[in-house]
Amino acid sequence: MSAIITIDPNTATVATQAPAAKAQAKIPPRRIDFNFSAENVPRYYVGNDPFLTTFVTALSSVFPEGEFFFVESVRHYRDRVTDPALKADVSGFIGQEALHSMAHKAFNDAATVQGFQVDKLDRDVGILLRAVKRFSPPMFQLAATACLEHYTAVFTEMLLQNDELIERFSPEIRNLYLWHSVEENEHKNVAFDVYQTVGGSYLLRASVMIPTTLIFFPVILWFQARLLAKDGQLLNVRQNLKGFNYIFGYKGVFSSLLPKYLDWFKPNFHPSHHDTDALLATWQEKLFGENGALTSKMVKPKSKKA
Ligand SMILES: [Fe+2]
Ligand SMILES: [Fe+2]
Structure with missing residues (x-):
């Protein structure tokens, strides 16, 4: 059974609580005891490939500040949500994103110790988002x-379906991204539903996607270039072109997501139109079921004394 974690709504800090009341939650935050030490994570943890490793590290560098931004932007409107089901979803969303932020911060700190200077990227994301x-x-x-949640939903759905890609990740990083991917799909409707509930328009959500995309990819590629330069790999042209082609080339990992990305611009789009129920059920069992790969790494909540 999933561990149930609650998040203080005022501080977004995580605390454990008695699980019974939330046992039926659709969006259960799960705290996982990851080990990102250098002994447990190889330096080039994606296929022993510096390009792919630095790309995934650049993605991870935006998560701590980015997911805190998501939490804050949804929490700003939580008092205007009256539907009990959506209120519960918002609590689950905040809990999951807060734990993702903490887990990626722990990974980023470990990567910094390995010499990748992710702390500087993390700092720059903070400056951008505060602006x-x-x-x-x-x-x-x-x-x-909501736009960035669409990105993460589409990307993580692909990750859960792409055995060839996920098998390239070293085991603990695979655990991190599988856990994160399942939870992103569990809560993919929440920011969108809150946006609709508080009167967000189609025009705004469609138009905000354009600057979001124009900022997101250059930032990731700029961050990756900094990581490659620091690692002495920036001028390894052959390796970098091969990696770039794998991600952004014809039928590349990201290029293949274009049709689902473009669904965002349909006026009647809803994230649930990308049906991931069966995929989620499979992975929830594989990761968190009785014999799940992460079941033994889940931190059990402490019960509160009355
Ligand atoms: Fe997340
Ligand atoms: Fe999310």
Whole structure:
């Protein structure tokens, strides 16, 4: 059974609580005891490939600050959500994203110790997002969160389906991304539903996707270039072109996601239109079932004394 974690709604800090009340939650935050030490994670943890490793590390560098931004932008509107089911989903969303943020921070810290300087990227994401928070209205921030949640849902759905790719990850990093991918698909509707509930328009959500995309990919590629340069791999042209082609080339990992990405621009789009129920059920059992790969790594909640 999944461990149930609750998040303090005022601070987004994580605390464990008695599981009974939330046992039926559709979106259960699960705390996993990851080990990202250098003994447990090889330096080039994706297929022993510096390009793919630095690409995934660049993605991870945006998660701690990015997911905290998601939490804040949804929490800003939580008092305007009256539907009990959506309220419960918002609590689950906040719990899952807060734990993702913490897990990726732990990974990023370990990668920094290995010499990747992810701490500097993490700092720069914080500067960017604080500027967005300062100079844009809350509805824009919520729309941007819904856009980025669409990205993560589409990307993680692919990851759960792409055995060839996920098998390239070293075991503990595979655990990290499988756990994260399942939970992203469990809560993929939440930011969108809150956005719709509080009156977000189609025009805004469609138009916000354009600057979000124009900022997201250059930032990731810039971050990756910095990681490659620091690692002395930036001028390894043959290796980098091969890796770039694997991700962005014709039938590449990301290029193949284009049709699902473009679904966002349909006026009647809803994240549930990408049906992942069967995929989720399979992976929930594989990871968190009785003999699940992560079941023994799940941190059990401490019961509160009355
Ligand atoms: Fe997440
Ligand atoms: Fe998410």
